Amino acid sequence: MQNLSVNRRTFVAGTAGLGLMGALAGCSGGDEGAAGSGDAASGAFKLGGIGPTTGGAAIYGNACKNGAQIAIDEIAAAGGDVQFEMNFQDDENDAEKSVNAYNNLKDWGMQMLMGTTTSTPCVAVTAESNADHIFTITPSGSSTDCIGGQPDADGNVATPRKDNVFQMCFTDPNQGAASAQYIAEQGLGSKIAIIYKNDDTYSMGIRDTFVTKAEELGLDIVSESTFTEDSQTDFSVQLNDAKNAGADLVFLPIYYTPISLILTQANQMGYAPKWFGVDGMDGLLTVEGFDTSLAEGCMLLTPFVATADDEATKAFVSTYEENYGETPNQFAADAYDCIYVLKQAIEQSGVTSDMDASEICDGLMEAITSPDFSYTGLTTAGEAATWSDTGEVSKQPMGMVIQDGVYMPLDA
Structure with a gap:
């Protein structure tokens, strides 16, 4: 890295x-x-x-x-x-x-x-x-x-x-480690939850190095939950686990389509932590039917800012x-x-x-x-x-x- x-x-x-x-x-x-x-x-x-x-x-x-x-x-x-x-x-x-x-x-x-x-x-x-x-x-x-x-x-x-x-x-390790470092340096969350896709090389690679770096930096990971290609429609279990653990920031090393569902379902259950993603979050504002106001404040790591x-x-x-x-x-x-x-x-x-x-x-x-x-x-x-x-x-x-x-x- x-x-x-x-x-x-x-x-x-x-x-x-x-x-x-x-x-x-x-x-x-x-x-x-x-x-x-x-x-x-x-x-x-x-x-x-x-x-x-x-x-x-x-x-x-x-x-x-x-x-x-x-x-x-x-x-x-x-x-x-x-x-x-x-x-x-x-x-x-x-x-x-x-x-x-x-x-x-x-x-x-x-x-x-x-x-x-x-x-x-x-x-x-x-x-x-x-x-x-x-x-x-x-x-x-x-x-x-x-x-x-x-x-x-x-x-x-x-x-x-x-x-x-x-x-x-x-590389995925670079994104995961850099995200953990930024979250720690800026004090963005005291209790961290992670939701990742465990049948996807991209998501797992970022998750693994995020966890390694988070442990090195003393970040408190209070919840980890997964989903697969076949289960990426209902995130109530993952969100309830994060909410019940008191997570004030959720790290999302996944692509934008499931993120749009996670944000929608979190809003419906009254859960409003900070959200931090990586380059797969780019595209969130283009999801058809998604209420883009729910994306306000979402942060992500990226090599390019169009603005x-x-x-x-x-x-x-x-x-x-x-x-x-x-x-x-x-x-x-x-x-x-x-x-x-x-x-x-x-x-x-x-x-x-x-x-x-x-x-x-x-x-x-x-x-x-x-x-x-x-x-x-x-x-x-x-x-x-x-x-x-x-x-x-x-x-x-x-x-x-x-x-x-x-x-x-x-x-x-």
């Missing part, structure tokens, strides 16, 4: 400037399949993308697809030797379908992969891309098993290091809203950054689009792990991000709170 120091100043630092191009070349918002700049000039790198564009997690996959497309179109508008043709495949947040999508992309001639969007499919797909030696950067697959080689709390390594795979997002006032963020948000009719979330920003990281690594390594995927992978791996490689973008909190040979990104987290129906940076 890296960059776990999240004092009040660094936790809310704004994103850094990244010269966004004003002119865009025919943005393809997207039908699935090959989507690049117009017909994609010959010599463009063939970039695969995978994520859910339909189903319950579609908000994440579509955000990644759209954020990446904005970057691809900017690069095309600017000209230059590095261009991309993207083929983005829907996996419906299903591991088997994700592997099928990966094989479709291989048949298409994919030379590098941005994906997958969600952790469980990402674990399955990166096993394939590692065997094929295809360079992979995931915008949001945060499980340590996506990159492999990471020991658990007992020091055991379940998945060997996949040396071709790198993350743009924080930040730096020029790069404002330009990205403006373009995204114009093209797609909604405000981008951190998944879109991470995918946007992935494209520029790829561009920078291509330029630094000198690989060309006439090389095969394995040769390109060698060059990009060497570039991104070199001591002189760093990247400053939308999701790096104003500081340069770097990558080690573990595949983890080292960058600063930020926090935001929902106020008046919008996400706002936590006050300094």
